[in-house]
Amino acid sequence: xxxxxxxxxxxxxxxxxxxxxxxxxxxxxxxxxxxxxxxxxxxxxxxxxxxxxxxxxxxxxxxxxxxxxxxxxxxxxxxxxxxxxxxxxxxxxxxxxxxxxxxxxxxxxxxxxxxxxxxxxxxxxxxxxxxxxxxxxxxxxxxxxxxxxxxxxxxxxxxxxxxxxxxxxxxxxxxxxxxxxxxxxxxxxxxxxxxxxxxxxxxxxxxxxxxxxxxxxxxxxxxxxxxxxxxxxxxxxxxxxxxxxxxxxxxxxxxxxxxxxxxxxxxxxxxxxxxxxxxxxxxxxxxxxxxxxxxxxxxxx
Numbered sequence: 001x002x003x004x005x006x007x008x009x010x011x012x013x014x015x016x017x018x019x020x021x022x023x024x025x026x027x028x029x030x031x032x033x034x035x036x037x038x039x040x041x042x043x044x045x046x047x048x049x050x051x052x053x054x055x056x057x058x059x060x061x062x063x064x065x066x067x068x069x070x071x072x073x074x075x076x077x078x079x080x081x082x083x084x085x086x087x088x089x090x091x092x093x094x095x096x097x098x099x100x101x102x103x104x105x106x107x108x109x110x111x112x113x114x115x116x117x118x119x120x121x122x123x124x125x126x127x128x129x130x131x132x133x134x135x136x137x138x139x140x141x142x143x144x145x146x147x148x149x150x151x152x153x154x155x156x157x158x159x160x161x162x163x164x165x166x167x168x169x170x171x172x173x174x175x176x177x178x179x180x181x182x183x184x185x186x187x188x189x190x191x192x193x194x195x196x197x198x199x200x201x202x203x204x205x206x207x208x209x210x211x212x213x214x215x216x217x218x219x220x221x222x223x224x225x226x227x228x229x230x231x232x233x234x235x236x237x238x239x240x241x242x243x244x245x246x247x248x249x250x251x252x253x254x255x256x257x258x259x260x261x262x263x264x265x266x267x268x269x270x271x272x273x274x275x276x277x278x279x280x281x282x283x284x285x286x287x288x289x290x291x292x293x294x295x296x297x298x299x300x301x
Contacts, residue, residue, distance in 0.1 A: 006078070011038035012050055013075055016060050016068045021053075080283060092284035093122035099136050100145040102228065104272055105129035107247050108161045109145070116292050123285045131198045131226070136276070142286045143276035147269070157273040160293050166246040167207075167267040170258040174238040182241070185215050185265055192240030193219035194231050206243050208265040215265075232258075
């Protein structure tokens with residue numbers, strides 16, 4: 001086994017994860033036939049079948065599953081260790097993959113990313129914006145951005161962006177003229193409310209804070225969407241009441257298209273965090289981004 005090629009093991013891992021030669025080849029930037037050759041050599045060398053493949057599917061055998069379970073973390077450490085060599089260059093390089101909430105990708109991450117990439121031109125930034133919670137390590141991301149209540153406790157968290165944010169409630173002047181202005185959050189039970197839903201199909205009750213108390217309501221209305229642009233547009237057109245990040249509604253307030261309501265019941269919460277796994281061999285691109293975010297935080301404090 002001393003001469004077992006690492007590239008063949010990596011090819012097997014890619015095919016087994018993607019359950020497809022073509023998908024694995026696209027990610028590796030190679031041809032499907034080269035991956036097929038690597039897998040054939042590996043199976044012949046080991047003397048055991050690792051993948052069952054038909055014209056429609058590719059699935060690991062029991063032996064393949066066991067090998068993948070032990071091999072994937074080991075290869076990850078190899079890649080991470082080799083990535084440390086980038087630190088010997090004049091400046092960090094490589095690809096940094098981040099998983100972030102859509103609201104973060106709209107409000108402040110573009111400005112942070114632009115300053116960071118200007119400082120480190122050899123780094124490539126890949127950002128996936130989605131609202132569903134994922135295991136960033138298992139999904140292949142270097143780090144993620146999330147709000148405090150959704151952080152995993154075994155991860156390292158670094159503040160990024162605004163340190164305090166607010167949830168506010170609003171409606172269009174036309175809607176309020178037609179339906180009246182709610183004086184208390186419970187009045188919303190008799191109003192049309194525009195709700196946000198995540199890709200997991202979950203949507204949350206609306207929470208209102210005043211003093212030390214929190215009021216939770218299950219509101220309803222004619223529109224449930226996973227697009228904040230559509231939700232704001234619907235509120236501006238007079239469809240119903242919206243409750244979301246204050247920064248999202250500010251342009252509508254400034255143009256007079258929306259009116260803030262229930263202002264005594266604004267919910268204030270902690271801003272987001274950059275989070276990542278604690279590991280010995282942090283990729284240089286991630287190390288540079290963490291240091292950059294920390295420096296930005298010190299300048300803003």
